[in-house]
Amino acid sequence: MTTHSPFGDSTLAFVRDGYAFILRRSERDHTDVFTTRLLLMPFVCLRGEAAAEVFYDSERFERRGAAPPRAQKTLLGEGGVQGLDDGAHQVRKGMFMSLMTPARLRDLANLTTAQWHAAAVKWEMQPQVILLDEVQELLCRAVCRWAGVPLRAAEVHLRTADFAAMIDSAGAVGVRHWRGRLGRARAERWAAGLITQVRARTLTPDEETALSVIAHHRDGSGALLDEHTAAVELLNVLRPTVAVALYVVFTALALHDFPEAARSLSEGRRAARENFVQEVRRFYPFFPFAAAKVRRDFEWRGQQFLRGQRTLLDLYGTNHDRRTWGDPETFRPERFQKRKGNAYNFIPQGGGDHFQGHRCAGEWMTIELMQGALRFLTEELTYTVPPQNLRVNLRRFPARPASRLVLRDVRRSGLTAG
Numbered sequence: 001m002t003t004h005s006p007f008g009d010s011t012l013a014f015v016r017d018g019y020a021f022i023l024r025r026s027e028r029d030h031t032d033v034f035t036t037r038l039l040l041m042p043f044v045c046l047r048g049e050a051a052a053e054v055f056y057d058s059e060r061f062e063r064r065g066a067a068p069p070r071a072q073k074t075l076l077g078e079g080g081v082q083g084l085d086d087g088a089h090q091v092r093k094g095m096f097m098s099l100m101t102p103a104r105l106r107d108l109a110n111l112t113t114a115q116w117h118a119a120a121v122k123w124e125m126q127p128q129v130i131l132l133d134e135v136q137e138l139l140c141r142a143v144c145r146w147a148g149v150p151l152r153a154a155e156v157h158l159r160t161a162d163f164a165a166m167i168d169s170a171g172a173v174g175v176r177h178w179r180g181r182l183g184r185a186r187a188e189r190w191a192a193g194l195i196t197q198v199r200a201r202t203l204t205p206d207e208e209t210a211l212s213v214i215a216h217h218r219d220g221s222g223a224l225l226d227e228h229t230a231a232v233e234l235l236n237v238l239r240p241t242v243a244v245a246l247y248v249v250f251t252a253l254a255l256h257d258f259p260e261a262a263r264s265l266s267e268g269r270r271a272a273r274e275n276f277v278q279e280v281r282r283f284y285p286f287f288p289f290a291a292a293k294v295r296r297d298f299e300w301r302g303q304q305f306l307r308g309q310r311t312l313l314d315l316y317g318t319n320h321d322r323r324t325w326g327d328p329e330t331f332r333p334e335r336f337q338k339r340k341g342n343a344y345n346f347i348p349q350g351g352g353d354h355f356q357g358h359r360c361a362g363e364w365m366t367i368e369l370m371q372g373a374l375r376f377l378t379e380e381l382t383y384t385v386p387p388q389n390l391r392v393n394l395r396r397f398p399a400r401p402a403s404r405l406v407l408r409d410v411r412r413s414g415l416t417a418g
């Protein structure tokens with residue numbers, strides 16, 4: 001069944017199919033490229049490995065002005081790396097990637113493990129925990145410590161709530177959207193204050209920390225970032241790290257829903273954990289698509305791309321492309337044993353090159369945090385999953401289990417409570 005409005009607009013189909021919107025249409029029409037209107041705005045939609053390769057060609061696409069204004073007011077902010085191109089993007093992206101050394105990723109992993117242990121002590125004394133909320137908070141504590149950002153105990157809840165509101169507002173209207181705007185406004189003021197203090201030397205974080213690196217970063221012309229932009233970039237490190245909580249919850253959901261796959265982890269091998277985490281990132285919905293604008297006119301597979309045209313690359317649909325994955329709707333971590341996926345067919349956090357293009361700066365960090373969470377959940381904790389609504393609604397952005405995953409009887413393995 002097709003769902004078109006009288007204006008040739010696909011908004012209704014988009015609302016109905018959610019994450020699967022581009023995938024369904026392209027499978028139905030046997031094409032990796034089609035044009036449509038969403039909320040009356042024209043878009044070109046792309047899906048699949050070959051399309052991703054075209055989308056990440058910076059000669060053909062640019063990012064300036066590509067982000068939806070509503071997302072800028074909430075999730076992304078204005079002036080950040082996501083909207084830069086060419087040399088300006090390279091310099092700014094280099095700043096982010098300089099934070100992602102193996103040693104710094106290990107530091108974050110260790111800080112996060114310590115937070116898991118502290119949280120588990122608390123959870124043992126509670127009748128139940130809501131995993132999403134708890135992991136958001138523990139990641140907020142860990143990433144702030146790692147980033148050199150001071151966080152008083154009394155402040156943790158507010159900061160976590162603001163990050164969570166920004167993340168949850170990504171595809172929302174109404175109250176959720178406004179909560180996200182409020183969260184962003186307050187978080188930007190706070191982050192700008194931190195940048196000011198570092199520059200005034202009233203706050204002196206270690207020089208390898210994100211706060212120090214961003215406060216002292218100079219753009220291509222040699223100038224410091226203005227305070228607002230520096231604040232947006234600091235939030236571009238803190239906020240998405242808190243968002244990894246969604247992936248942690250999907251990891252716990254997969255352990256619950258796919259016990260056979262969970263058993264393959266019992267030997268505690270790192271490779272098995274790695275495959276499991278990759279399959280979680282492939283299987284579950286997170287970012288539905290990446291957005292760009294056509295930089296210069298070109299043609300691909302019979303479709304004319306005209307300068308300025310808004311284009312969406314289907315991340316979810318490419319990770320569920322049966323030409324690549326065979327049985328995309330089956331959760332099967334072993335698939336990553338044989339083939340690892342490449343830069344264009346496995347793109348939960350964008351495709352292409354981390355340094356040259358717009359692929360997620362925090363992808364390695366995400367994988368590290370997910371592996372740590374998986375290890376902790378399977379080797380350091382026991383818990384039960386009581387009956388609850390675990391349904392993942394593909395029409396909600398960002399998707400998550402409806403209950404946010406409630407755990408009961410949480411115990412540290414080998415220890416008794418009290």
Ligand code: HEM
Pocket residue numbers: 081082083093096236237238240241243244245247286287289290291315348349350351357358359360361362363365366
């Ligand atoms: C929670 C899991 C995460 C997901 C699903 C995710 C997903 C994405 C996606 C889809 C993009 C855009 C790719 C594109 O436009 O082509 C992106 C960009 C980005 N991500 Fe992530 N991300 C995650 C975690 C992180 C983390 C932990 C960081 C922390 C440093 C981070 C920092 C960034 C930055 C700075 C960009 C902009 C890169 C650029 O424009 O060059 N992300 N992410």
